[in-house]
Amino acid sequence: MSDCCSAPGLLPFEQALANMLAQVSPVTETLTLAIDQALHYVLAQDIASPLNVPPHDNSAMDGYAFALGSFTANKILTLVGRSMAGAPFQGVCQAGECIRIMTGAKMPDCCDSVEMQENVSADGEQITFLQDKSFGCHVRNAGEDIQLGQQVLQLGKKLTAVDIGVLASLGVAEVKVYRKLKVALIATGDELKLPGQTLRVGDIYESNSFVLAAMLQKLHVDVIDFGIIEDDFSAIKSAFISADEQADAVISSGGVSVGDADYTKTVLDELGEIAFWKIAMKPGKPFAFGKLANSLFFGLPGNPVSALVTFHQLALVALTKMQNAQPLKRTHLTVKCSTDLRKSPGRMDFQRGVLAINSQGENIVSSTGAQGSGILSSLAKANCYIILPSEQGKVAAGEMVTVQLFDQFL
Numbered sequence: 001m002s003d004c005c006s007a008p009g010l011l012p013f014e015q016a017l018a019n020m021l022a023q024v025s026p027v028t029e030t031l032t033l034a035i036d037q038a039l040h041y042v043l044a045q046d047i048a049s050p051l052n053v054p055p056h057d058n059s060a061m062d063g064y065a066f067a068l069g070s071f072t073a074n075k076i077l078t079l080v081g082r083s084m085a086g087a088p089f090q091g092v093c094q095a096g097e098c099i100r101i102m103t104g105a106k107m108p109d110c111c112d113s114v115e116m117q118e119n120v121s122a123d124g125e126q127i128t129f130l131q132d133k134s135f136g137c138h139v140r141n142a143g144e145d146i147q148l149g150q151q152v153l154q155l156g157k158k159l160t161a162v163d164i165g166v167l168a169s170l171g172v173a174e175v176k177v178y179r180k181l182k183v184a185l186i187a188t189g190d191e192l193k194l195p196g197q198t199l200r201v202g203d204i205y206e207s208n209s210f211v212l213a214a215m216l217q218k219l220h221v222d223v224i225d226f227g228i229i230e231d232d233f234s235a236i237k238s239a240f241i242s243a244d245e246q247a248d249a250v251i252s253s254g255g256v257s258v259g260d261a262d263y264t265k266t267v268l269d270e271l272g273e274i275a276f277w278k279i280a281m282k283p284g285k286p287f288a289f290g291k292l293a294n295s296l297f298f299g300l301p302g303n304p305v306s307a308l309v310t311f312h313q314l315a316l317v318a319l320t321k322m323q324n325a326q327p328l329k330r331t332h333l334t335v336k337c338s339t340d341l342r343k344s345p346g347r348m349d350f351q352r353g354v355l356a357i358n359s360q361g362e363n364i365v366s367s368t369g370a371q372g373s374g375i376l377s378s379l380a381k382a383n384c385y386i387i388l389p390s391e392q393g394k395v396a397a398g399e400m401v402t403v404q405l406f407d408q409f410l
């Protein structure tokens with residue numbers, strides 16, 4: 001089927017993503033962790049506050065607490081006690097009296113306002129207030145940060161450093177989280193060598209597993225790296241079987257565009273239900289997705305830019321759902337493009353751009369230059385994608401385009 005947005009035989013990007021997400025089941029197993037072990041895990045419970053934060057009205061200043069109603073015309077009050085952080089004033093003060101108070105100390109029940117110490121003159125027990133005061137000044141109210149029972153963090157929240165601090169501030173010592181995913185990585189190709197090895201004529205260095213493993217670390221999954229598997233039927237088959245046994249998801253790169261030495265398709269046809277898609281996106285047209293016996297399978301194209309972009313735009317979205325995490329939020333802006341962009345209608349382009357602010361203070365995006373799917377440096381220079389819809393043709397400098405800012409994974 002083809003429409004205005006797709007070339008014949010190509011699967012529109014949004015359709016590929018939706019098909020994929022429809023087949024993803026989130027993990028259900030949970031574990032309970034101490035909060036200092038829970039960074040980047042996905043919460044498996046809602047967190048409602050068990051208390052008011054702060055738990056009691058307290059002073060925002062080092063100074064003197066008093067009841068505004070008992071303020072005397074001469075603004076002189078008598079000091080009758082102290083309230084320190086952790087050691088509150090226990091007594092009751094009368095009209096004309098005040099209490100020495102420190103930052104964070106509980107407000108005495110008999111007081112409603114605080115004057116900072118810089119604005120009084122103290123002579124023994126006689127405290128002269130140098131300025132007029134208003135009710136409640138310099139008092140932090142109970143619950144002004146978080147109220148008792150208030151929903152603070154939601155199921156599906158991937159815990160950040162700040163979240164860990166918030167949990168501590170609520171007195172929550174442990175949280176229920178979803179277990180980490182296990183993701184297997186397989187690079188296929190006889191031409192691939194590891195960094196540190198010597199290249200023979202015709203060889204190249206393997207880079208896909210390195211960039212994918214790094215991005216998977218940021219996603220907070222356990223990576224099982226199968227390294228480089230040669231273009232050999234039985235080697236590929238045993239790697240896929242072993243990966244499927246150990247992992248929740250298996251990600252391979254290379255071998256999905258049907259060439260002579262590409263055994264991946266034959267192996268996958270034997271081991272699972274895998275669809276070989278031609279997605280209407282650039283880079284990244286060939287992409288395989290489906291189910292092995294135990295795991296989900298993502299077959300990324302071999303070209304480094306294609307592998308990275310399809311991983312970022314498709315596989316990462318699916319893995320996020322599998323983790324039970326809230327969907328990734330990506331930021332799109334419409335900005336002026338300062339360079340011409342080559343494009344023919346038929347596929348959605350994820351070109352690499354540099355977004356900057358020009359001398360007039362406008363957001364402006366420029367191309368990183370050559371956009372070949374093997375040119376990994378085009379991604380290294382970029383800070384955004386320039387996303388051009390399928391039906392769009394070339395872009396002239398000065399036209400408006402949509403950019404998607406790079407997120408924490410790139």
Ligand code: AMP
Nearest residue numbers: 187189206207208254255256257302303
């Ligand atoms: P393939 O899909 O296997 O035909 O690979 C397409 C292109 O990507 C070829 O130029 C491969 O050499 C290259 N390639 C495949 N896998 C990798 C990898 N893991 N790292 C870097 N380049 C790769």
Ligand code: MG
Nearest residue numbers: 188189254255
């Ligand atoms: Mg290959």
